[in-house]
Amino acid sequence: MSARAQILGRYELVVGMEVHAQLATQSKLFCGCAVGFGGPPNTRTCPVCLGHPGTLPVLNAEAFAMVHRIALAFGADVRDATEFDRKNYFYPDLPKGYQISQLHHNVGGGDGREGGRLQLLRSGKFVRMHNVHLEEDAGKLLHLGDGGSVVDLNRAGTPLAEIVTYPDLRSVEEVDDFMDTLTEVLLALEVCRCRMQEGNLRFEASVSVRPRGAEFLGPRTEIKNLNSYAAVRRAVAYEFARQVALLEAGASPRQETRLWDPEEAVPYEQGVPPARRADPALLASLLPEVEGGWRGRTQFMRAKEDAHDYRYFPEPDLPPYAVAPEQLDAWRTSLPELPGARRARYAEELGLPQKAAEALTRERGLAAVFEQLLALEVPAAAAANYVLNPLQAALKERGLSPAESPVSPERLAELHSLIEEDNGLSRDLVFKQVWPRVLDEGLSPREAVAKYGIEGASSDAVVAATDAAWAENPRAVRDLLAGKKKAAGAIVGAVMKRLRGQADPRAIHARIAELLAQTRGED
């Protein structure tokens, strides 16, 4: 065992996640401005989201429904009335000088209520959710080269669901599993576009470390500025190494907020007393080995003692919003099938192999294509095969997502018919000659067959070739007569060779059966 593994093995990583998901609503949380990404600065604004004197918030019912659906999907205890709080702080990207959020009045969970749980797709582990609540996003402050700053308030007031977990994750892999699973769930619920590069989905990790086997939780650091899945994985790995390095040196981590800096190669900290700095050499030795050397570090931002006093209090401009039991039931019963449940159904009800069920539900959007094939009456096993083999390979090659597939489910179903029909076209032939043209030329399978005159060997040719092979392989015939079914392979192979692979194996097998019956009849 390497020294690194030995040292890290003495400790356990403990991670909790805080997620901000921009809700995919038409308009902002408290005004009618459009929600969007990019565009000229300060064009999607109005007196309300600019915080003009005298303006008041009006709650967006669509956002309210979406955040409830998220909480219900986790199985959280959802309140029958929800209220808002003000979180007060000054920053130029925060027009009102306070953010309308929820502290005491989460939509689901929180305040001693059941927050529900999320089953991770890969590991099957359950992560407990602490709470889900609704709040408004801030704008963006952009710092100019000349030392000045400008503010763009297009994003201000965009609805956010804040999702907070318990510290239940124990490895970088589990953190990754969590991010993928949550992304799948939010996409399935159609509540978030989940484009991290556009800031639709933002993760913050709370990381602590404890001796393996310990029950207590160590002081946690909150890591901010994580703007890709890879950044989260790397930052958590870094923070694990940093905290272990501190503990190994007899120091201890402190509760603080840290910023992920993806570019810096050297583990080093500004503004932190040497006694609380991890030894750079030890820390470097504990980092995962990466080709080209490790890059990125977390940087001290502020200690717990310096945390803002947000002076939360109930938002007086918004009344409590009651949710009728019938409304909750309607939301609950209209929840889509979530990836975990879908995986179980594929394996148990459709009888797919576990691996296929996992593969179909792991990559975003594959299951949707699969479901469409089922709806087009393609049998489950065949449908899974088309999606996971030719289609997935083609998508990977082209760097496309299933939603961007150049082949529609209808055409995949047509391909299936072509294979199944008694037309002399073998599966191999279809995939070798029809499929590439469907992919590259945008033809339907039948159009490709017609355009290129693709045809299998005629049944006469198959019969003639099989009869010839029968005559040329007396040993195989003997074995077949003796009941060794595998012996047919030699005859099929010979036929295929003669017909340059254009024969349908089913037709060859049918002729072999006839010949076998005839020979037996003659005996």
Next chain:
Amino acid sequence: MSDALCWQSAGTLAAAVRRGERSAVEVLEAHLDRARAVEPRLGAFVRLCEERARRAAEEIDRRVAGGEDPGPLAGVPLGVKDNLCVRGVETTAASRILSGYLPPYTATAVARLEAAGAVVLGKLNLDEFAMGSSTETSAYGPTRNPWDPERVPGGSSGGSAASVAAGEVPLSLGSDTGGSIRQPAALCGCVGVKPTYGLVSRYGLIAFASSLDQVGPLARTCADAALALDALVGPDPRDATSASPPWDPAARPFAAAVAAASLEGRTLGVVPEYLERTADPEVRTAVEKALGAAERAGARLREVSLRSADEAIPAYQIVSTAEASSNLARYDGVRFGRRCAAPKDLEDLYARTRGEGFGREVKRRIVLGTFVLSSGFYEAYYLRGQDARRRVRADLLAALDDVDALVGPTSPVPAFRLGERLDDPLAMYSVDVFSVSANLAGLPALSLPCGFTAAGLPVGLQLTGRPFADPDLLALGRGLEEALALPKRRPLP
């Protein structure tokens, strides 16, 4: 002749304009003349919008000429407290920090009165951000009491009360967070109504304390206030706290209630705690005389005790300053209003913009409000303030169980001298002792004139009613006006 128009009721003026007997322009010019004559002595307006008003009046005259009905307030000159936004008209809440601010939209309350035919004459002075009881904290300087220019008009809607009392407008809009409509109405001798919380939209009212603020009318009679209320009340989709009353706002319930007013068989609850705390004996005498007149007109008086009376001011101070500290955070020099010159950095921008822009009283309340919400003090102050608020509300609702309204003085003192209380915040806050309860409880309350002191200062009487009993409260007010039959007096000849 033109001066006589200025003492007519809003109802009379609107009727004349609708019938084409008077033009809206003629009515407007008469009131502008009066304003020009008295403003140097009064200072009720922070700005007149003459051009905008003329265009509006001409439009009303065109509509009348074209056979249209411009509405029940056709051509009625309206004064608007300067914390209500009017699109394109500078609106400052009497604060330096908003100097030059041109709102991009119009407050719902103003828009509704304009839609009913009212003509906005100008913006009225107030205590900065409506924080005060004397209109002395205004960045524009004080408004004076029309009955004695050495005295304050009350506040914070001092401009709204003084302008109506002085005949500059028959109708004005004010806002009431702890008595800011009723107390100046009392000190200036006019009628001021704080409706049930939520009955009038707050959209466009520059917030002081959101859970207490309410927009309402000031007028010289209950009938005129009722005329305005019929146009003002009703839910507004832009204000989530606006409420649907249990009666139809479109059926003009206020006019109907006032028309049928009578005190016969009505029960008024007299609160001994309020009379005991009435510092000025002349105020107490005037109120007791009015109660006698009410009895003679057929009303029954019943004593009802309010044990929470002493909790109201502290609860109000905590809740109102907490909300204000948050509501005023948006004045940071970033997006609108005043920004300090050449800020060094962000901290400097905030500190100097707010340091230079806000006056002393506003800063005092921001600091208090920030303190009561701070970690470690929240439970001891804010939560206890909320508890006290609930007790006040429960107490008032229980007291209203057996009576139609509570009755007592609006203010413990008549108009006091300019500067008398400005440096003594507790003395200033104490004049709200009878008025803050209605805000804490969200109840409707009005003040109407009930007499004068020997020095000729008006005394106001307050009626407080059950939630959404606003039309009935106006009817009781009208009944009292009839029973009192006060001689007509006009200030500032």
